[in-house]
Amino acid sequence: MTAARPSPAPRTRFVRAVTWTVSLLLAFAVVPAAVRPTAARADNPIVQHVYTADPAPLVYNGRVYLYTGHDEDGSTYFTMKDWRVWSSADMVNWTDHGSPLSLATFSWASSDAWAGQAVQRNGRFYWYVPVKNRATGRMAIGVAVSDSPTGPFRDALGHPLVENGEIDPTVFIDDDGQAYLYWGNPNLWYVRLNADMTSYSGSATRIPLTTAGFGTRTGDPDRPTLYEEGPWVYRRNGLYYLVFAAKCCSEFIAYSTAPGPTGPWTYRGTVMPTQGSSFTNHPGIVDFKGGSYFFYHNGALPGGGGFTRSVAVERFSYNADGTIPTIGMTSAGAPQVGTLDPYVRQEAETIAWGSGIETEPAGEGGRDVGWIDDGDFVKVKGVAFGTGASSFTARVSSGSVGGTVELRLGSPSGTLVGRCDVPNTGGWQAWTSVTCPVSGATGTQDLFLRFTGGSGYLLNMDWWRFTPRTTAAAPR
Incomplete structure (x- = not known):
């Protein structure tokens, strides 16, 4: 007789207690009635067996690799101990690659495995993440490296890359090969990364947060602009985009554009309005197989909320002038790109x-x-x-x-x-x-x-x- 299998270590148990129908009804709660999809199409949130947050997509070798945070079950704070990796060849079927990076990867970190991003350069993968430095008690940016997009990752430095108490790193590599690291809450900073991706030239520069560049916030004299956190920077058709979480709380997603990677920035408006049962949000945008995709998070799963979030994705098309349309959350998600071959493993x-x-x-x-x-x-x-x-x-x-x-x-x-x-x-x-x-x-x-x-x-x-x-x- 085989001994009974113990219950899993505290992991997401809510899905076992609800039916397919209830899951869809909860997902529909974030969608206006006029655009509710049929049950057969529901694919958002894209992961249902753990809570995920702060999506950072990376296109590599015909797949989208998605790097996320991991909210602990039943959390009443941003209790996050590791990061997760998922990948897809068709935007609907996602492979779980587990957790190749955690707080334990950084011997100098004590807590707070918050929003990061991975990028690829010269056949290696660099994952920039904010964690609390045990020695100083401040938030710092660490960098981990791997030869594979799914890890395992190791601490590239053994100490923070940068540290000024602020969070949410994003990395952009320009067409000329120059890489930039941006981060910040309540400010917005950047440094020019060297080609090794683990060091930088010069000192950290604070981007001026002007109302012309980042919109006007009312009711908070200490923060006159809409910029809050979670920057995401990329270039399209010669124009630089900075997408960010705006005006806590609850946050919405907004964006600015510039003629160069360091500005000057011009505020362009809302990408995703406040919605979705989470008072935070976090953007990630990529092009894949001829389409443009916007990743975000909400609280649509059973038990979900501001500290138990779930990543979702929508396909969108830029306007003719390059502006980003307003995107709403749906439970339908992105359409499938291609099909899945059942005759291979x-x-x-x-x-x-x-x-x-x-x-x-x-x-x-x-x-x-x-x-x-x-x-x-x-x-x-x-x-x-x-x-x-x-x-x-x-x-x-x-x-x-x-x-x-x-x-x-x-x-x-x-x-x-x-x-x-x-x-x-x-x-x-x-x-x-x-x-x-x-x-x-x-x-x-x-x-x-x-x-x-x-x-x-x-x-x-x-x-x-x-x-x-x-x-x-x-x-x-």
Whole structure:
């Protein structure tokens, strides 16, 4: 008899207690009634099994890598101990890469793993983050480095890169190769980074916060402009954009533009109005596969709020004059770019929407989906079955009586095209492969892996793959 699996260390348990329908209703709460999408399209927030915040997207090698903060469950403050990485090739199915960076990475840091950004240069990845310096008690900016976008990351310096008590670093590399680090709350600062990305030339320069440059705030004589925090800087068609969280609290997202990376800045208006059950917000903008995408956070998940936030994304188009349109939060999210190939190995932790599941490090490498109860499911969007699949194989484990993986199309209760039984494998990291026949999986469909069985945790899944149906050769 195998001992019962202990509950996961305090991780997000709220999703297990709510149904698919309730999750959508809560997400809809941030959307005006006129633009409410159908349930089948709901993909925001893009991660449902942990709280995420402060998105920082990076496009690399045909994927978007998304670097986020991690709000602890039930937090009543910005209680954040690590950062997370996710990636997607299609903007809807996101792979969980876990936490390759935490406060423990920086021996000199004591707390506050807050909003950062990762950039790529010369085949290496540099992640700039604000943390509290144990020695001084002030917020400082550290930099971690890795040879992979998913880590692991190590402290590049062993001490802060810059420290003046302010937060929210963002990095921009201009077309001429000069890199700039910006950060600040209540001020806005920049330094010119050297080519090594871990040192800088000159001293920190404070950008003048003028009402012409950053809008007018009323009711706070100490902060006359709208600039609050969370800068995000980029260049498009020769124009420099500085997008930022404005006017706490509650914050909205605004932006300014300039002819150069250090100004002078001109205020351009609102990108995303105040909304979304979180009194903070944080922007991240990238272009990917012909589209422009705006990342932000809100409190749309069950239990969500100002200290338990969730990252979401919207696709948008610039106006003809280069201005950014006003963008509203939706539960539909961005449209899928392309389709997902079911005939190559797909990680189980590649998810468009998950209910009840958790992820964890897998004994065979990477991560697995675990802590699965009866009725939990994973949605994978836009799966291109083509002329049809004949079988399904999954890498699974179970330290209990096991369970069944139901393969359904369209919804958790949709058309059943296959059932794979998972036995007790002798442990939660004792892996085996199971295969079952499939019938009726054709065309491009949303696939739901629905888990059924008795009480308690049923099984873990590491990866899955379908086998295509072979077509007999036509007679001569």
